[in-house]
Amino acid sequence: MKITNITLLLIVTTLLCSCSSSGDRDAEEFTMTGVWALQKVTFPTGYTYTYPDKQGYTRCKIYEPDSTFYHVELLSAGSEMVVIPQEMAEYTFVYDHSDTLMVENGRFMMHMNFVNDTTYTIHNNLELETWVKIKTMSNNRRNEIINIVKQNIDKRDSATTNFVLSTSERKLRRTNSELIYLLTISLLFIGILALYGWHTYKKNRAIKKELEQIREQNNLLPQPVAMAMQQVEQDFYGSEYYRVLLGRIERGETLKEEDFEELEQQLKPIYPNFASRLRHVCHISTHEFRVCLLLKIGISPSQIATILCKEASSISSTRSRLYYKVFGKKGSSKEWDNFIATL
DSSP: OOOOHHHHHHHHHHHHHHHHHHHHHHHHOOOOOEEEEEEEEEOTTSOEEESSOTTSEEEEEEEOTTSEEEEEEEEEETTEEEEEEEEEEEOEEEEOTTOOEEEEOSSOEEEEEEEETTEEEEEETTEEEEEEEEOOSOHHHHHHHHHHHHHHGGGTTSSOOEEOOOHHHHHHHHHHHHHHHHHHHHTTTSOHHHHHHHHHHHHHHHHHHHHHHHHHHHHTOOHHHHHHHHHHHHHHHTSHHHHHHHHHHHTTOOOOHHHHHHHHHHHTTTSTTHHHHHHHHSOOOHHHHHHHHHHHTTOOHHHHHHHTTOOHHHHHHHHHHHHHHHHSSOOOHHHHHHHHHHO
């Protein structure tokens, strides 16, 4: 069979167009890897709802290179952030018959359009969602959110599931470092005894001021955050971890070093500033810190003595000594317990 020049030209042209179309499609595919936040939702009526909303809520999706994404709601209030897990699923890309890019997360497909490499839109039913890429979130914060979703996705029906470490905690650590640096420099110019007295006086004033600020912050917390903190606390004291730990304590078991490390990690989401504030207001030993950890979760002094293999009078002395360290005056062990409850 003879192939005419016109037929040959048509075949070559078709092949070239096919290759060109495939190349253009690849060029249009932007990477999803990274952190994306919902910017706005546009309704069919033309009304636009923007995020974060008036209460501070927003939505965030973290896309991983392994085709996994993590969907959460975030509530920010000052230096605190509440993370409410929504979904952990896989994502893929397909093209429909009209060559429109779509994303599938295992349950439904959504029409997607990449506006540019930092913005995409999706049609969710009749609503148009606009998502923007967030490049300012640190890797630590991103990993904290991912871990919270992994560990708490089954609890997503709760009003609030968890907290991430707050920026105020890092600020307290930085302030503590500055005080230590100031102390070191001052030792070069004045006597040790004079410096100790001056430093103690200044520190006590700073501690009193900081405690007042903590009380004010707790009183001025927005209602959604206050309710979220209360819910997180209730979830912890109703958890299987707390029930097992309490059972061991009631049986008089001695807790090991790894038990205290795990307890500190368990309390971080519940009381995110507890450890940093405690270490900031006074230099505290390992034994003293463990006493405070147990007091924070409501363990009685007599049980603490059993756990730490100490006399009950020793635990009482530790609490009174800590009160004097922080406030510069004598106080009862019960007054120290009340202070721990406020952190």
